[in-house]
Each structure stands twice: as structure tokens, then as C-alpha cells.
Amino acid sequence: MRSEAASRRKVVLYNPKAVFFTMPLGLLAVGSHLDPERYEVVIVDARLEEDPVATLLTHLPDALCLGITVLTGAPIRDAIHASRAAKRARPDLPVVWGGWHPSLFGTECFEEPSVDVTVQAQGEETFAEILARLEAGESLEGCAGCTYRARDGGVQRNPGRIFSNVGGFRPHDYALLPVERYFALKGRRQIDYVSSQGCHFRCAFCADPFVFGRSWAGLDPVRMGEEIELLWKRHRFDDVNFQDETFFTHADRVEGIAREFVDRKLPITWAATMRADQGDRLPEESFALCRRSGLRRVIIGVEAGSQEMMDRIRKDIRREQVFRSAEKCLRHGIHVNFPFILCFPGETEASIRASLDTARELRAMSPTFETPLFYFKPYPGTPLTAEAVAAGYVLPQTLEQWADFDFYRSESPWLTPEREALIERYRFYQKFGYDVPRGLLRPLQSLARWRCERRAFGFPIERALANVFFPPQALS
Template sequence: MSDRMKRYDRRGKKKVVLFFPTPAYGHYRIELALAIAVVAAPLEGEYDLVLVDERVTPDYENEVLRNLDDAVCVGISSITGYQIKRGIAMADRIRRAAPDVPIVWGGYHPSLFPEQTCESLACDIVCIGQGDVTFKEIIESLTAGKPPEEVLGCAYWTPEGIVVNEPRPLTNINEVERAPYHLLDVNRAIGLNMKENHESIRTTEFHSSQGCPGKCGYCADAQLYKRRWTGLDAERVVEEVTELVRTYNLDQVNFSDANFFANQKRVKAICEGFIANGLKIRWVASARPDTFHRYKPEVLELIRESGCKRVIVGAESASGPVLELISKGATAEDHLKTARVCRDYGIGGTFTFITGFPHAPGTPPEETTQDLLDFIEKLKQIHPDIRTKIFVFTPYPGTPLYDLSVQYGMKEPRSLEEWADYNPATMMESQWVEPWERQMIEKVNGFYLPFAYPSSYMQQHFASGPKKWPFRLVHGLALARARTGFYRLPLEWVLFKTFKKGTFEPIA
């Protein structure tokens, strides 16, 4: 038996270590590592569980290494890009400290590339797709002293090659055990966000549904969940959120669902439950632009009354041809109608857009950066309490637009290690997004439009005191530039960036 195959014999071991690497480089808001908490839930009571979050756990590396002696395995969760790099770095340390301990990868990227991931020396087994049942069966196989030959939904290394087992049928989310928040350092994550991101309220995340019925060509959810959406029963959502709020003294809950508003009846029952339980919280959730504005007025009123502070809308584009290219299933008019609904019911909106979608070499894009900025101005004219974020297109593996990007010349990474250096923003700049366009987005979307159409927060923040008159001056200049589209010689922008010393983030 090869040394690598010996890793599958973990008889007598009783500890499971789960590691969540930092998902992105730089400064950003910490969201709870619910991905590793969910797979830990079925193991609780049978195994000693150690959950380590690189962003939150003090001395995270030693916390992993000192728990290897009795470990069945180490699980690593990852999306594409920087999180792989951090996961590989930890796997390398594990290999040097305890070469007999198997390493199991899970998450979006390994699920989309199980064979390629298993080919890396950093990996022995891949947990594909939903991980709670699969990971438990992998653990049971290892503690029985054998490779996961009979485990559905996994891939594993053998001397003869990578074996990919039959897929595991999707499990209804109501059959998934509740996430053990107590295994995560929730209070520390909240504290870090309040300190590092200057948040004034106690906020954390809750996952109430999985999948999405949409067929957006850039989204990996359609590949993993086959366009199926399932949501936790409303009663369970109300019960678990109420307990979460009271346990951690929360002011706000962010639903991390891809499509929270997919079922209007469920949303209505959740809102009624929050109100009946007397929850005085704010909550934020994501919606599709083609569904939210069609909600019944009485349900929209309940959404507002129950504390919905903001709806995150994946608009992506205002161009008909682009929306058709990406199979969005929504129109620019849907975006405008959603903005009006948010305004009429006193709900904030965060509309996300994507620039740099692939197009054939030598042909102009269907939508320019200026087109996008002009449309964003329309949204802010409708409802100043709309925030907008513009992302550079990320060709996500397993999606139709990823395949199109490769067809149009994008170099495809061929190993887990190459994926670790995958930076779509850098890769796409030279091909579909020019550097000056990124600068324009930062300048106009991040500064001029928020000041031209200030949100209620900004108006209150600058209503009095020494900031009042500078704000009025900048507001007037920004409004004039937004209406004329003239953004050259941006002295006020340069001064603002200098004043903020390069750390400015949109505050609209």
C-alpha cells in the first residue's frame, strides 16, 4: 500500500478539524464561516470538533497544527481564487507536520473541479456539492480504515487515478441540521467587524434557502443546484433567527441566500413571525429584480414593518442584449420598477452591476461603462437610498459565460495551484475592461453619484456641524457633474481621496 493510500486508515481517531481560509485579499467585511459549521453539525456529539477561521481565530495556524495528532482528517472549504491559495498554504503546513492526516476539500471550486483538485498534493478527497451528509460518510469511511469507495458525491485519489463516485441527490434544506453557531466565534467576528469596518451595530449572517430558479450564465449556483430552490420552512426560520438574535444580542441579520424572496408565501410568514415575536431588528436579503416589484402591497408592507432595511438586487446590466447574453431573465424596466417599490415602502436598495462581460475580439461591448453609470444615475434619481456596486466580471468555472470567456481567449488554469493565482479582475482588465474604466467606476460610482444623490444616512450625517458646508459644496459640484456627464479635472475627487488617504469606501 502506498504512503498516500495509508491516509485513508484513521481507525481510532476521534477529532475532526475544519479550516476556513481567508476568501479574499485585503480589507473586507467578515461573514461567518457557515460553510464549515453546516458540515460539522451532523458530527457533533460523535467527534471532537475544531473549527478554525483564518480571519477570526487567534493564532489560527497553531490551532490547526496542535489538533492533528488525533485527527480523522482536516477539511478545507474554498471558492475560486485567493481562498485556494490560503487553503494550499495551510495544507502544506499540515503535510509537513502530520503527513499521515488526510485532507478533504469542499466548497464551490472543488465541487466544480473535483478531479483536478484531487490531483493536487494538497488534497486527498473532495466533497462535492452539499457537504453535510457526504462529509459525515467520508469520516465514517476513514474511521473504518478504508477509502470512501461507497460514498456518493465525492472524489478521491488512488494510485490508478482519481475516482469520482456517483453524485449525491440534492437534499431538501429542511433536512439539513441547523448550523451550530456555538462552534464559531460569533462574538469575536462581530467585534472585528465593529472595530475594523466601523460598524455601529451587531450583525451576523443566517442561511435560510439554497439554490435559485434563475439560469444566469455567470452564476455557479445553477451548476451546483440545477436551478432548484428550496427554503427552510418559515416557522424554522423565525425560531432560529429569534434564538440567534437573543443569544448574540443582534441588531441586524443578513440573509446570505442567493434568492431569499423566491417564495412570497414563505416571506410573508417569516415577516409575520418576526413581528409576532417582537423582534426589533433590521434585516437584509437578496432579491431578483423581476420578482420583487411583483410582490403584493400587503406583503411589501409586512416586509417593511418586520424590519427589512435593505434589499440587495442583482441587476448586472441595463442593456437588453447584455441581459439576454447572460440569461438574466429581467429587463432594465424591472430594475426601475424595483427601485420605485423600494422608495414607496421606505426600503433601501443595493443594486449590483457587472462590467466587462466577454465579447468577441475586435467588437465593441454592448454596454459601455458610461452607459452603466448613466443608468445608475436614473436609479438614484428615483430613490436616493439606493447604493450601487459595480464588479468586474468574474468568469466562474462551470458556467456558460466561463466557457465563452475561454472561447474568446481567456487562458484557463490547469491545476489547483494555478487556480490559486486566479485573479479575474487583473485577467480581464487587459481584455474587456480598460484600466481607465475601472478608475471611472471608482470615481463616479464611489464618489460623485453618492454625493449627487445623497441617501438619508448621508443627509443626516452631514446635516450639521463643521461638515455641513463642505458637504453642500461637494453635493452641488457632484450634482452638476452627474447631470452633464463631465468628470474631467476632478479636483474635488483628488482632494477627497487625499483626505481619506486612499481608504475611502462608498458611504451612500
């Protein structure tokens, strides 16, 4: 028998700073899949630490490896900072980057000298194999799913790893996370959980098809029922926020999950992503079952208002399906978040107005329907970005430039000041006008609705007043 702590090797995982407090499920996935008899996993989440790098450094002296999860954008800067600090403290320590940015730019990340390995797509098996090879002092030659800096300094890209069914991975071990701290920072007892990976669809603005090759795999409902019940007994959360890309991929799986929650009498609510075509196909009884099991909100990406633009972005949904799903959700008391993306490359004025009008129609159906408006950003790994590049758009070239690629900032070559003014006014008046009627504000809300219907946004006095009384929240 193995003598515990003495033989276990420490693996340190780092989550860069971000402005939301979703649990770091990518790190939880790769950390949980490692054999607990062989490895002690430590997750350092920069969002929870006053001085994240100082905390990180305390764990490094006896570490076998440092793994960092890297999203495109601002997290890159913190990932670089942490990697450099780690290398200064332990020049021999292998630093592995995984997650979305290294999945898209596996080779380019090596511009940063402190990066030794990048992992593409699913990390569970690849990371376990990397660690086994590091322990054995072997090279990473032929280790599927990763790119590495070879001994001669050159960068070697291995073939991709075949997509695995997530049901074959070990359950996520939430004991690796200070769950109560996330609850406190979120301001509610909400657990994040991911029940599937990938997506079968091909939306032209989304990197998922590029990273997972349109594969999808989901956990079995009984396993989920058991895991979530066990987690609930430990942490007494009241809400599960599913972080899946397309939770409602198979109706029978979703029904099974809902039945598990009902049969186990779990006193929880839950929220997940649903495509409009999936909602349209899902029988009324299934909606009712989901509602009974606690479904409180779905996110249905609409993205565009005209069928022409929906087709151009390969959404593969019909406009009618959005409204039919909306009606079903309304009938069953399920809240909906319908995100839109505005100002796609070459998008016409008429197309933008069609999106704003569709957002308004949905918002007008219920104050429980939200219609967040995003500006198109050419996120890497997508056909629309490739088109934009072919038409002359210059993507960031260095890691530093990718770190400045901030989705909160609205400027883009496809956004004129007039368009931005129109969209921002729409954003405000829609949210305010169609919100739950609020006492003395009712006349102003009627005026806001009138403005949206007629697109009459001159003299935005209500907006000025609202900015004084309810200043917009700073995001970063």
C-alpha cells in the same frame, strides 16, 4: 449508552483567510450536520487567529479528518498552506476540500498532493458519509458527491449527490463559532444566517446553476422563527444578514418568515437578496409586512443597463421590473444595493454607458440606494466564461494561478484604460454626488451630479480633494 468524550472522534474544519468577517456558514453547515454523539467538531477560522496554522496544528494529533472550505481566488493559497502543514504534522490525516472551488474543479484540485478528497456541491450528507467510511476503514468508492485519491494514487470521481432539501439537515449549531468575536470584528452585533440553498435561475456569469443544477430549497418559516429566536436569546444581535443566493424565491415563505419575526416580537433588522422580478411580483402588503418585521436592505442584482445585455447574460428580468421594485422599496423605506457588472466580453461602449446611466438613475432615486460597480471576471463554471474561453481567453491552469485570480484587481482583456478611467470617475461622482447632502460639500455634490448627467469628467478636482480627505480603504 456511549461514554462521551472517550468515544467521540475529533473533526477539524478550517476557514482560510479572507478580508471580510462573514461567519463561515459552509463549515457551520457541514459541522452541525454531524452526529454530536459521534463527533467533536472544531472550527479554526484563519481570520480570527494570529497564527492560524499553529492553532490548527494543536487540534490535529487526535483528529479523524481535516475539512477545508475553499473559494476560488486568494483562499486557495491559504488552503494549500494549511493542508501541507497538516500533512507534514500528520501524514496519515485525510484532508478534505469542500466549497465552491472544489465543486467546480473537483478533479483538478488533486494537483495539490496534500488533498485526499474533494466534495462537490452540498456537503452535509457527503461529508457525514466520508467520515463514517473513514472511521470504518472503508474506501470512498461510490460515495456520491465526492472525488478521491485512490490507494493506487489515481483520482476517482464518484457520481454527484442528488440535491437534498435543506429542511432535512440538522439546525446550524452556532455554539461551534465564537459568535462574540465575529460581532467584534464586524463592529456590530450582526449574525449571518442562511435559510436556503441554490437558485432556480440561469444567469450566464454565475456558478450557482452549474453547482446546484438550478435546484432550490429553503427552510420552513416556523423552524426559522424558532431557531432565530433561540439564537437571539443567546446572542442578543440586532441584525440578521441572510447569505442566501435568492432569499425571496417564494413570496409565501418570505411572508411567513416576516410574520414569525413580528409575532415573536424580535427586536432585529434584517437584510437579504431579492431579484427584480420577485420584488415586482411581491404585493405591497408583503413589502409592508417585511418592513414591519425589520427588513432594512435588499440586494437586487441589475448587472446591466440595456435590455439587450440583460438578455445576453440571461438575467431573465426586464429593465422596468428593476425600477418598479426600486419604487416599492422606496415607498416602504427599504434600502437597496443594486450591483452592476461592467465590461462583459465583447460589451460595446454603448452598453457600458447604458449600465452607468441606469446605475445613476437608480442612485438618483435615493441616497439609500447604492449601485456598486464590478468589473466582469470570468469566474469558473459559467456560460460566459465558457464563451470567453472558446474565443481564446486562457483561464488559470494551476491551483497557484487560480489563487492569484483576484476579484479586486480590475485588469481584464475586456477593459481598456479609457473604459476604466470613465468607470472609475463615474463610480466616484455617483457615490459622492447623490449622497446625503453634506453641509459645505453641497456645491461640489451638485457639480458631481451635473458631471454624471453630462458625462463631463474633465479636471476631476473634487476627486483629488476627496482622495486627500477620505483616502480609499485598502482591501487586502
